[in-house]
Every structure is written in C-alpha cells, then in structure tokens.
Amino acid sequence: MWNFSRNISRNAGESLTAQLQNIVRSEIAQGVLHPGTPMPSTRRLAADLSVSRSVVVEAYGQLVAEGYLEAVRGSGTRVARHLAPAGAASRDQRPEPALPVSPPAPWIDLRTGGADSTPHFPHREWLASYQRALYAVRPGQLDYPPLAGTAPLREELARYMGRVRGVRTAPEQVMVVSGFAQGLGLLCSVLPHRGAPDMAVEDPCHQRLRGFVKDAGMRPLPIPVDREGIDVEALARSGARAVLVTPTHQFPTGAVLSGQRREALLRWAHDVDGWIVEDDHDGDLWFDRAPRPLALQRRAPDRVVHAGTVSKTLVPGLRLGWLVAPPALFADLERVRAHRDLGHDVLTQLAFADLMASGAFDRHLRSTRARYRGRREALTDALQRHLPEASLLGAAAGLHVYVGLPRAADEEALVAAAQRRGVRLRGGREFHAAPHRSRPALVLGYGAHSRTGLRRAAAELAAGYAETAAAGSAGSAGSAPKAARKFSNTGSPRGVLMLSG
Ligand SMILES: Cc1ncc(COP(=O)(O)O)c(C=O)c1O
Structure with a gap:
C-alpha cells in the first residue's frame, strides 16, 4: 500500500492526474521519494488510490517527460536517478573552501586504522x-x-x-x-x-x-x-x-x-x-x-x-x-x-x-602473521635503504611501524610532501598530548599494502624528506646550510631515540 503525505480528492477543483503529479513532485522535492526509488505499477497505485488506471498512466507519462521519473525497460518506473538528493542543493550552494593546489588523490594510504587496514578477513x-x-x-x-x-x-x-x-x-x-x-x-x-x-x-x-x-x-x-x-x-x-x-x-x-x-x-x-x-x-x-x-x-x-x-x-x-x-x-x-x-x-x-x-582462527593467524611479517620487512628494509636518517622503533609486531626522525626534521612539512606524492600518512605528533614538544616521527600502517607498494612508498617518503631538507636549507642564512645542520644529526642507533621532550 502506497502512502503519500496528501490524499487525492475528488473535490479539489484540480484533475486527479494533476493532483497525483503535484504530490509526486513534492515528495521528491522534500526527500521522501529518493532518486532510484521504484514506483509502484500503474495498476497497483491506481488500486491503492482508488482511481482509474488511466489517471496514473497519464501522470507517470507527464512526470517522465518532465524528468522526475524514468521508465526502465523490464522493471517499471522509478524516480530519476540523476536528480540530486533533496537537501543536497543547499549544500552544493556553499562555496568550496579555496585550496591553493589540490594534492593528487593518494595512491597509497598508510594511516593506521584507516579503511582496509586489515584486509585479510577469512x-x-x-x-x-x-x-x-x-x-x-x-x-x-x-x-x-x-x-x-x-x-x-x-x-x-x-x-x-x-x-x-x-x-x-x-x-x-x-x-x-x-x-x-x-x-x-x-x-x-x-x-x-x-x-x-x-x-x-x-x-x-x-x-x-x-x-x-x-x-x-x-x-x-x-x-x-x-x-x-x-x-x-x-x-x-x-x-x-x-x-x-x-x-x-x-x-x-x-x-x-x-x-x-x-x-x-x-x-x-x-x-x-x-x-x-x-x-x-x-x-x-x-x-x-x-x-x-x-x-x-x-x-x-x-x-x-x-x-x-x-x-x-x-x-x-x-x-x-x-x-x-x-x-x-x-x-x-x-x-x-x-x-x-x-x-x-x-x-x-x-x-x-x-x-x-x-581451529580456523589459529590457521588464519598463522597465515596473516606470515603475510604481515613480509610486508613489515619490505617497508622497514626500504626505509633503511632510502631513509637512513630514520630510526625504526619498537618490536616487530602489529600492523604499523613508528619511524623516529631527527629532532630538527620538519614533520609537518614531510607529511605534506608525502601527500603531494600521493602517500597518505600520519605524523607522530597527532598521538602526543603536547604535539609541539614531541620528537618528529611518522606512524606507518602497512597491513593493507603489497610489498611493492610499500617499497615505492618508502622511496617517495625519502624523496619528500630530501625536498623538505632542501627547502629548510634554502630558507636559512649563514655559512652552514640549515638543512645540513638539521639532518646531519642522524646518528640515533635503532631504538635509542627518546620520544618526547
Ligand atoms: C591502541 C588500540 N587499542 C584498541 C584498539 C581496538 O579498538 P576496538 O576493539 O574498539 O576496535 C585499537 C584499534 O585500532 C588500537 O589501536
């Protein structure tokens, strides 16, 4: 049984067809009928509204002509899918925030806890x-x-x-x-x-x-x-x-x-x-x-x-x-x-x-452990090769690696440089109670990505790092380039970097 918010009346001074058209238009405009909603058959709607079928046939025909409804071969009539959902219009009228240069869509998302961070569901x-x-x-x-x-x-x-x-x-x-x-x-x-x-x-x-x-x-x-x-x-x-x-x-x-x-x-x-x-x-x-x-x-x-x-x-x-x-x-x-x-x-x-x-859970854990171990190794090996300044902290476990950076590195600039290269990730500061006092770091989730993708991401990160170092050095005055001083402080052996202060 179809219910519209208004009834069709025989005493309304308007034809039954016109009333039905107005009701459907208004239900669409108010967001009651959504784009793509299948409409009832003309026979059923006529029975529900106690009108003759020709009233509905004529109303549907007019609404199709106006673009409110569309006839789909073999499956009746539905609300046109191209219509913007009600309410979207007012959202669309808001000016887009100005972005100086929009970064490219990321080709890899290394954020922990992001979509697909644990893709190996059995x-x-x-x-x-x-x-x-x-x-x-x-x-x-x-x-x-x-x-x-x-x-x-x-x-x-x-x-x-x-x-x-x-x-x-x-x-x-x-x-x-x-x-x-x-x-x-x-x-x-x-x-x-x-x-x-x-x-x-x-x-x-x-x-x-x-x-x-x-x-x-x-x-x-x-x-x-x-x-x-x-x-x-x-x-x-x-x-x-x-x-x-x-x-x-x-x-x-x-x-x-x-x-x-x-x-x-x-x-x-x-x-x-x-x-x-x-x-x-x-x-x-x-x-x-x-x-x-x-x-x-x-x-x-x-x-x-x-x-x-x-x-x-x-x-x-x-x-x-x-x-x-x-x-x-x-x-x-x-x-x-x-x-x-x-x-x-x-x-x-x-x-x-x-x-x-x-026993399926144990088997699943065995196979995912092997897979994640391989991915972690691919990422950490590539980081050690491309970005020797980084310190890889902590135990080899879980789905992410914490990458400590030299104290003077510009974490924010590096995250932005990575983003420009299509690598989405989080800096370590996001996780600290007092971000400005924390040591620069990156938190890289590897669970969802192939070893090839992770190796490529590490190379892009290293390139981004070199870019931010060069920018730092170009912006500094004095005999020794700032970036050289900044990034020469790279001797932290694995795991010795303090995390804050
Ligand atoms: C530190 C930490 N604790 C707990 C969880 C799990 O929380 P939940 O079981 O609510 O998904 C996560 C998941 O990302 C986590 O990173």
Whole structure:
C-alpha cells in the first residue's frame, strides 16, 4: 500500500492526474521519494488510490517527460536517478573552501586504522562458521543474550587467552564487548566509583582512546613513554589510581614494557590499591625475534583488566572485543551495562566461538602473521635503504611501524610532501598530548599494502624528506646550510631515540 503525505480528492477543483503529479513532485522535492526509488505499477497505485488506471498512466507519462521519473525497460518506473538528493542543493550552494593546489588523490594510504587496514578477513571460514552457528542455534539462544556474552564464546575466549597469552581467568570473568572502545567506556564508568577519578594514559597513545576517557568523565593524565614503555615513576607522581597501558606493544611507538618496568608497574598498582587496564590490541600479531611477552594480567589478576579485540586480527567492522576483569569489577561492569545496552549480536558471537573451536582462527593467524611479517620487512628494509636518517622503533609486531626522525626534521612539512606524492600518512605528533614538544616521527600502517607498494612508498617518503631538507636549507642564512645542520644529526642507533621532550 502506497502512502503519500496528501490524499487525492475528488473535490479539489484540480484533475486527479494533476493532483497525483503535484504530490509526486513534492515528495521528491522534500526527500521522501529518493532518486532510484521504484514506483509502484500503474495498476497497483491506481488500486491503492482508488482511481482509474488511466489517471496514473497519464501522470507517470507527464512526470517522465518532465524528468522526475524514468521508465526502465523490464522493471517499471522509478524516480530519476540523476536528480540530486533533496537537501543536497543547499549544500552544493556553499562555496568550496579555496585550496591553493589540490594534492593528487593518494595512491597509497598508510594511516593506521584507516579503511582496509586489515584486509585479510577469512571469508570462507567465517561463512562456514556462521552457517554452522546458524544451523545449530537453539530457539532460546536468539533471545536477548546474557549481558556478558554467550557461554560458548566466553568459554572459547578463556581457553584461548590462557593458551596463547597466559591470561589467568575463567569464562565467568570474561565479558564480550563491542570492541575495546565499548569496554573502555564501561570501565570509565566503573573506576571512578572504585576510587579512581583519573585515568593515566600513555603519551603518546591512540588519540581516540584518550578522547573516550575524557568524554566518559575521567580525567586523562598523560604519562611519558620511552623505549622501555611507560615511565612508572612519572605515573606514581601523577596521583592516578588507574592506568591504561599497551605493555606488549605500545601504541604507537611499539615499545615493549621492559621487565623492570613491569615489576614497577605491578608494584605501583599494589601500593596505590589501583587498577591497570591492559589493552592487548595487537598481541596476536607478533613477528619479533624476541619472545612475545605474556599478558601482564597473569601476574596480578585481581588488579589488571585484560582487554582483547578482533579489530586487528579479523576486521574492526565485527565490533567484537572482550574484557577479563577481576570479580570485584566484573559485577560493577555488568551493573553499568544493564543500563546501557542489551548485549552483543548473538550470531556473531556464536560464529566467532565456532571459528576458534574449529581451529580456523589459529590457521588464519598463522597465515596473516606470515603475510604481515613480509610486508613489515619490505617497508622497514626500504626505509633503511632510502631513509637512513630514520630510526625504526619498537618490536616487530602489529600492523604499523613508528619511524623516529631527527629532532630538527620538519614533520609537518614531510607529511605534506608525502601527500603531494600521493602517500597518505600520519605524523607522530597527532598521538602526543603536547604535539609541539614531541620528537618528529611518522606512524606507518602497512597491513593493507603489497610489498611493492610499500617499497615505492618508502622511496617517495625519502624523496619528500630530501625536498623538505632542501627547502629548510634554502630558507636559512649563514655559512652552514640549515638543512645540513638539521639532518646531519642522524646518528640515533635503532631504538635509542627518546620520544618526547
Ligand atoms: C591502541 C588500540 N587499542 C584498541 C584498539 C581496538 O579498538 P576496538 O576493539 O574498539 O576496535 C585499537 C584499534 O585500532 C588500537 O589501536
């Protein structure tokens, strides 16, 4: 049954055909009928409006002639697709912001977390798991799920995390969440009631997560990171009683929390009766020769909340993550959640449980690790060859590499020069709480790109770097060219560059 916002009236003083035309024109103009919307058949619309079919045939004919509708051979009539969507006209009238020279469309996007940053989704295996989950589902299972997640997934996750990351937990302590983002929001609602109004965050860190902490009502306190991970003495001075850390592979610097700092961090948590949130965002993607550190949580399961996600191992679009929380916090998390949402998509949970139980997830990780390792090596080898001034920091893991630049390098100019060469990327400053005080750096995501593309991007970056150096030297006065002085400071051995200050 078609409903228009106005009815056709036999007493309107206007023909039925004209009324129908006016209604369709007005519905299109108001954005009710969108370009491409199929119109009902003349027979059906005539029946719905209680008019003769010839009225509709004539109205459609006129609207086609005017360009409002188009007749499509074999599939009736629809609203013309060339029409601008309603509302677009007013947007179009706004003057375009003046761009001096528009950069070329990027041929490679090295931004972390960008579209397609984890392109190796196991389509076939996921489909098989989803199908098995769907066929095996019992009627009650498609009701609202338990808030903490479905039993099969919580069991698989507890087993997996124990086996692979050394996490000490039971299924009852595992909460399935819509990605770490949701988990962090829940924690930020709970921790202030446990004596922690502030959340210490690493500096640099994921800018969005810092924003989430703030928007969730906790005060983010930036704590510096160096090549050993978070500075625990600075953390102790901050007065915080909760901290968000990425100890296995610091985001974005890649630093691994050293053994000494691990001990100090655990001691800090004990001394201040505090909480550690361990964001294990890419702990499953480890390629370094050094052994992968086990989860911090195993050392203090009563103080550490361990968080995992499929955003880097499968795809972010699944919005699937988990928290392992000490019993004292777990009940609070469930209470908060009961007022916020009604649980996570059941079929996705059951499919992921099946993917894990069938061994397909392990196989997927093995093959993606090999692929990502190859891409990382291609990029880092090419950077070392083309841009020897750069220091490649951190462990070989995850989907990005942090490239430290000499202190005097012009990060902003280099990002712009790369962009002009079609290479899209982020500078390190974006991730720092005080960008102007941070050491220049680049953060390069390699997950989505071929080795050839990455090698070419490294060469373009080096060319961009030379260009910014030359520009710096041309703009300077004095006997020694500024750029030469600037960029001669390149002796940082691998991993020794400080990250800020
Ligand atoms: C540092 C860090 N933590 C967590 C995540 C994952 O967040 P989510 O599970 O909400 O996608 C990411 C993803 O990019 C990340 O970079």
